[in-house]
Amino acid sequence: MLPLRFPPSFRQNTMSRIPALLIVGVLAFSASAAAQTDLWKLAQKHADTHRFSTLFTAQQVTSDLANDNDIDQAIQWCREMGITKVYLETFRTQHWAESETIAHARDRFRKAGFLVSGCVTTTRVGKISTGWNLISCYTAEETQQQTKQIFEFTAGLFDEIMIDDFWFTDCQCDQCEKARAAERVVVDGKTFDVDGDQWSDYRRELMLQVSKNLVLKPAREVNPNVSVIIKYPQWYDNFQERGYDVVRQTQVFDQTWVGTEIRDEFDERWGGRGRTTAYFLQSWVEGLSGRKCGGGWYDTLGTTPATYLSQARQTILGGANESMLFNAGNLRFKDPGRSDAEALRKALPELLQLAKQVRKRQAIGVTMYKPPNSDGENDRRVFEFVGMMGIPFVTTDRFPNDADAAFFSVHALHDADFVKKLAQFLQTKRPVILTDSLAQKIAGDIDLSGKHVSILTFDGRMENAYSLPAKELSMLRDVVLKPLNLSITAPQRTAIYCYSDGSWVVENFNDQRIQVTINGRSQSVEANHWASQWMEQR
Incomplete structure (x- = not known):
């Protein structure tokens, strides 16, 4: 590495400027202290400062919340984790959870004292993209119409809906190519001009208009009280290339969230990222969104307990009001999810104290x-x-x-x-x-x-x-x-x-x-x- 260029000399500043204030010791909670704490009561007490939530995917709603015994076990696990809010997903990768199953689980969780919201993951909706095979072509009418159906269905069940961060497109099919070259977006039969002929120009206009006309409008027609959340991904450098427009979409959606995943940087599959991604992105989206930003979402992929807890800390340090632990099935039944969940459970008291301290300060x-x-x-x-x-x-x-x-x-x-x-x-x-x-x-x-x-x-x-x-x-x-x-x-x-x-x-x-x-x-x-x-x- 070539040398840094800096002034040849500079006097070290050793200023001490707040003598009237008293230092409070380093936060430290032992595992035994966490074990002796009723995390459910503690989490409820601190929920206005910071809340921990989790999500049951559409597949998990079907497999893990299908009867009262399974719901009882899920409720107990959430209580033991200090989780006070759950998101129940209606759709993911062509799997629709049954409305009766969703409604019953929703009502059981609410009766047990949880906040409950909905979620949609827009993977493999309608026509599949020519790029990643989980992603869809939103130029296609079949994709547009299924998108509308998904959000009408979900708005009939929930007053709050989060969209997981697959709300983008990388399609370059002939239909997309023609529309891009023509600088024209057609959504739900309406035509919108595109300011430019680059893929980023076309996709940002496309996803904005799909958001307005096929998500927000139909959802609000079904449920005038619905609040819809756009969750921005962790890969902030590529937002515009794949259709995320953080200015205009933030304006039209009711809330924003952000993926604050941190991977072990040496993990063979997921590594290569810096360890302060979560703090940077959470604070940047907080600044851009203002009061609309609700929280950060992180998972177990490519993590150790240390990196998992770093996600939790940095999401709070970045200013989030809520942390989404994705997802309940992985955290309950799989590794490294179980070890990550145990580490977070033990650290929950100190994380809630951290949120309390951060909230007071600039x-x-x-x-x-x-x-x-x-x-x-x-x-x-x-x-x-x-x-x-x-x-x-x-x-x-x-x-x-x-x-x-x-x-x-x-x-x-x-x-x-x-x-x-x-x-x-x-x-x-x-x-x-x-x-x-x-x-x-x-x-x-x-x-x-x-x-x-x-x-x-x-x-x-x-x-x-x-x-x-x-x-x-x-x-x-x-x-x-x-x-x-x-x-x-x-x-x-x-x-x-x-x-x-x-x-x-x-x-x-x-x-x-x-x-x-x-x-x-x-x-x-x-x-x-x-x-x-x-x-x-x-």
Whole structure:
């Protein structure tokens, strides 16, 4: 990796700025303490702060909730897990759960004190895509009509419906190709113009109009009280390519959710992602959606108990009000689901306390800018790896004019006025970090020679974010954290979350214990674990 470019020297800031507040010790709950706690009562008590939920897929509704004995066992398991809300799926991969089975399970769960909502997973609906064989061609009338039927059916059973994150298309059939070239979308017999001839242009308009005309409109005609949730996937760099439009769809849907899955980065099938994906994406969608954002959804694929708990923590740290544990069948009957579920059950008291503490505070850090519908090119996935460098970050979908320090990647070029805005930002001498790919693209248009400009060299490999030598990383932190009145010493593969009152959380992704110092206060953090310090608020 080429060296980081940074100012040649910078005095370490060791400010201590909140002497009147008292440090509360690191959150730590033992397994025995969790075992002695009635998690059902505890979860109900904290439900307004953060709620844990789970989902029974359409297939599981049929197989696991078909009689009262099975429902009793499912209710008991949810109570023991501290789960206070369940989602019952009506459709997935051409499987329709029977309305009588759904209604009976819904009523039993409600009678037992649970909140109950519906869910739809739009896999293998109507005509199948020429791409992934789970995905559908929404240009096709048969797909459109079955989509309408699914949501009319579901709205007749529930006042709240979540759409799992298969609500996209990658089809390039002849019918799609002709419509794309003509820059025209036809949905439910109505024609809509498309602004552009790229696949991303066509698919975003297509899925927006299908959402409005074949999901929201028919669902509300059946049930005027229905609230429909769009859940955005984990793969944020590809949203626009497959038809997600996070601005316009967020406007038309009643709520947003987001997939906050974190995989073990060395897993042969699911690895290759950074360990702070959940925090970045949850906080970014929260900022974009405002009060519409309801929560984060994570699963057991490619996880260990450590990575599973990291999903839970980061979903909460990102601001979610609810965590969806996908799915009940995997968590109850399969591995690694059972071990993941047991780890979360033991950690539930500390996670609820974490949510309580986070809710009271304002996060601070270097501001990461990702405009909506932006492609990172060589910088894809960069945010989740930079988040492991022991530098606190916050996120935004708008240019961070008021940020104390900022991080910019190629994604920023989706903002047509970015270079002009950056030039104005640099005139203030506030520190910025740029990726090498972005710096190369704009070097001829803007002066990047200032001492407050640091350029991280990735050479197209995001993993290089945490291979920066310790001395250079320390100097980078000194530069970018000075305006935030923060001084941090920590190794690579560490995530740090800071708050305006001096509180903080540390996640250690290393396989050995580490020592972290924040504003002169040191803390040892066990391997693949976390620690926190909270300032008592008066």
